Amino acid sequence: MSAREDEFLEYVQSGGQVETTDWMPDDYRAKLIKFIEMHGNSELMGVLPEREWILRAPTLQRKLALTAKVQDEVGHSQLIYRVVSDLGKPREHCLDDLISGKSKFHNVFHYPTKTWGDVGVIAWLVDAAAIISQKALLKCSYAPYARIMKKICWEESFHILHGRDVILTMMNGTDAQRELVQEALDRWWGPLMQFHGNPIPAEDDPMYIWRIKSQGNGEARQQFLDGYVPQIWELGLTVSDPKLRKNDDGVWEFSEPDWDELKHVVTGHGPKTEERLGLRRTTRGETEWVRRVVLPEAA
Amino acid sequence: MIYEVFRQERKGQAFAHAGSVEAPNEEFAEWYAREEFGRRGESVALWVVPREAVHEIDEFVDELGRNYHRVDGYPLKEKLKQARERAGTSADRRS
Numbered sequence A: 001m002s003a004r005e006d007e008f009l010e011y012v013q014s015g016g017q018v019e020t021t022d023w024m025p026d027d028y029r030a031k032l033i034k035f036i037e038m039h040g041n042s043e044l045m046g047v048l049p050e051r052e053w054i055l056r057a058p059t060l061q062r063k064l065a066l067t068a069k070v071q072d073e074v075g076h077s078q079l080i081y082r083v084v085s086d087l088g089k090p091r092e093h094c095l096d097d098l099i100s101g102k103s104k105f106h107n108v109f110h111y112p113t114k115t116w117g118d119v120g121v122i123a124w125l126v127d128a129a130a131i132i133s134q135k136a137l138l139k140c141s142y143a144p145y146a147r148i149m150k151k152i153c154w155e156e157s158f159h160i161l162h163g164r165d166v167i168l169t170m171m172n173g174t175d176a177q178r179e180l181v182q183e184a185l186d187r188w189w190g191p192l193m194q195f196h197g198n199p200i201p202a203e204d205d206p207m208y209i210w211r212i213k214s215q216g217n218g219e220a221r222q223q224f225l226d227g228y229v230p231q232i233w234e235l236g237l238t239v240s241d242p243k244l245r246k247n248d249d250g251v252w253e254f255s256e257p258d259w260d261e262l263k264h265v266v267t268g269h270g271p272k273t274e275e276r277l278g279l280r281r282t283t284r285g286e287t288e289w290v291r292r293v294v295l296p297e298a299a
Numbered sequence B: 001m002i003y004e005v006f007r008q009e010r011k012g013q014a015f016a017h018a019g020s021v022e023a024p025n026e027e028f029a030e031w032y033a034r035e036e037f038g039r040r041g042e043s044v045a046l047w048v049v050p051r052e053a054v055h056e057i058d059e060f061v062d063e064l065g066r067n068y069h070r071v072d073g074y075p076l077k078e079k080l081k082q083a084r085e086r087a088g089t090s091a092d093r094r095s
């Protein structure tokens, strides 16, 4: 590392923030693009499992709420791709790499949504897991990303509200409805525990070293368990992990998440990966004429 | 084209930078800005400005050391201490 890079590293590690027009090491820029692009991809791909349920949602109010959530998430991807564009990778290139399978998106969006219970669990717990990561990004060393995270977190809290409302309604309903929630929770628990990634120590995580992230993966998972397991239990739901418990020192114990599954899924081999990327490919082809008319430079 | 968007959260407050949108022209930029930054009632007004119209100044060189423009040009603490001593009132005070 050059002296200038050392100085930069020291600056971000002591809490300094960087703007688009500031000098930054190439490695920092590359890490930022990779990290932020994956976030943008996840917001965009994350709407597909929910989109499948807009027409099947049980009431008009639910259809509208779900549509609003989908619009929020697409808006998040727009905001995030703007940040990536300003770092040097245009949105169109991000979309090319997404649909060709070159870039990644979060594990939870590679799975099917079997019932309305899944929709509730996604909006409640997947968004809760996401908001924990996103809140930690409010302190990101790259200031433009940290700033938009404020707006994103604010909207995510709506999604959790919506998800909790769906879950509570079902938990106050018939036995069949309650079972639907329990089944959905059982299906999602594995992917939820994998969501925050391998528990590599923060000091070895390049995203932490550059202070793109402000906490380690293990810490985020603990925070998730601490915030949401009590909320799950109080509804009379059970978590399928027999080892799950909170120790006297406040640390949660749990079975080792399936890291092989995580790796397999995020590298493009999830049960719904191909189908969802295929849908993106189709719609991108179908809307090509719109971009040609509206954005001459994009064609 | 990139447009910078500023939003006002409540009447009377300052406009603050909210983010940016990419749009082929002003009309699209306005609609994107509305959707991105005003949909949930989080803003009462928006400014949509082409990025080129924003001129950033981030160097403030004070060659003449004009500290009378700044708080540090008025070191009252030492002077006040001296004045109190002269007036014989410093003992009445706790700090």
Ligand SMILES: [Fe+2]
Binding pocket: A043, A072, A073, A076, A152, A156
């Ligand atoms: Fe989102």
Ligand SMILES: [Fe+2]
Binding pocket: A073, A127, A155, A156, A159
């Ligand atoms: Fe969300």
